[in-house]
Amino acid sequence: MTTRRRFIQHASALAALATLGPLSGLAQATASGELLRRRIPASGELLPVVGLGTSRTHDVPLDEEHLAPLREVFATLIEGGGSLVDTAPSYGRAEAVCGELAADNVRPRLFLATKVSSSGREAGRRQIEQSFRDLQTERIDLIQVHNLQDTETQLQLLRELKEQGKVRYIGVTHYLDSAHERLLEVLRREPVDFVQFNYSIGERNAERELLPFCADKGIAVLINRPFQRAALFDKVRGKPLPEWAGAELDAGSWAQLMLKYILANPAVTAVIPATSKPRYMADNLRAGRGRLPDEDQRRRIVELFA
Ligand SMILES: NC(=O)c1ccc[n+]([C@@H]2O[C@H](COP(=O)([O-])OP(=O)(O)OC[C@H]3O[C@@H](n4cnc5c(N)ncnc54)[C@H](OP(=O)(O)O)[C@@H]3O)[C@@H](O)[C@H]2O)c1
Numbered sequence: 001m002t003t004r005r006r007f008i009q010h011a012s013a014l015a016a017l018a019t020l021g022p023l024s025g026l027a028q029a030t031a032s033g034e035l036l037r038r039r040i041p042a043s044g045e046l047l048p049v050v051g052l053g054t055s056r057t058h059d060v061p062l063d064e065e066h067l068a069p070l071r072e073v074f075a076t077l078i079e080g081g082g083s084l085v086d087t088a089p090s091y092g093r094a095e096a097v098c099g100e101l102a103a104d105n106v107r108p109r110l111f112l113a114t115k116v117s118s119s120g121r122e123a124g125r126r127q128i129e130q131s132f133r134d135l136q137t138e139r140i141d142l143i144q145v146h147n148l149q150d151t152e153t154q155l156q157l158l159r160e161l162k163e164q165g166k167v168r169y170i171g172v173t174h175y176l177d178s179a180h181e182r183l184l185e186v187l188r189r190e191p192v193d194f195v196q197f198n199y200s201i202g203e204r205n206a207e208r209e210l211l212p213f214c215a216d217k218g219i220a221v222l223i224n225r226p227f228q229r230a231a232l233f234d235k236v237r238g239k240p241l242p243e244w245a246g247a248e249l250d251a252g253s254w255a256q257l258m259l260k261y262i263l264a265n266p267a268v269t270a271v272i273p274a275t276s277k278p279r280y281m282a283d284n285l286r287a288g289r290g291r292l293p294d295e296d297q298r299r300r301i302v303e304l305f306a
Helices: 003-019 024-031 064-079 094-102 104-109 121-135 151-163 177-189 210-217 231-236 243-249 254-263 278-286 295-304
Strands: 037-039 046-048 084-086 111-116 140-145 167-173 194-198 220-224
Touching: 064 094, 064 104, 064 278, 084 220, 094 104, 094 111, 094 121, 111 121, 111 151, 121 140, 121 151, 140 151, 140 194, 151 167, 167 177, 167 220, 177 194, 177 210, 194 210, 210 220, 231 254, 243 254, 243 295, 254 278, 254 295
Parallel strands: 084 111, 111 140, 140 167, 167 194, 194 220
Antiparallel strands: 037 046
């Protein structure tokens, strides 16, 4: 695809965003006012607290029919003050899709995070080289060892890439409560800039040890599965959002309330809900604006999901 064609498509995605009927309330709200940003302890760089996950949602054919709505999701993220996109080579075509959407004028406004999921140094090196090609970039902001696969070997490789300036930050990930102890063991012995794990109103195990540990050690934290792959919406289906969610916390949807619960923990650097829909992206970004719950309000949110 030519640079000019990509530019026109991006410009029309932004223009479409400005004129979206039923979405305009959300989109405009994210465009006005500041999205909260938090510091990456390793560098002091500020990262917007709401990003975008791409597992399943971005595994689509690389044709315009499938790319168009995802282009709008990216445009909504950027126009709303966000930058973080999390992907992985194991998410089917998602990395290549992200590369296509990030190309040209959009790339400088993104913080691109991907992963390595290989065993052995050579396999890891090949997979990372492919990520650079698929993401169409010379430098990747963050590469994380996916689900602690062959952690020591891959972290060594990532450290070398960081020294060469090809990768800005390195980290490790997992998505299960049962792996939190192993994550802690790795974080105690390996210096990393970022860790990514599961934390949500439905999975609060990280509050016990992982989150305080990361705050103490100065490790940036990305939160995956904030909606437990959308299962959390089933718990509140048909229930009206309580009036105090808006009045006390500026939350206009269940999604915002769930994300605000996560962001209220100061150890969290950013949360990465996945979506294929611009209106959900705009909704999620609103969680990073306005008030966050205190301890008492967090207890009340937990009760709503009990
Ligand atoms: N091991 C790892 O490193 C690991 C593991 C898991 C996840 N992750 C990362 O974390 C990201 C997030 O986790 P996840 O994808 O498992 O699940 P998730 O973000 O908890 O849930 C995604 C689902 O929520 C829906 N959704 C998003 N925003 C919404 C809104 N405002 N209102 C209603 N529904 C909404 C999406 O619907 P639509 O599909 O209709 O848009 C999607 O089906 C992943 O995409 C990936 O980048 C990493």
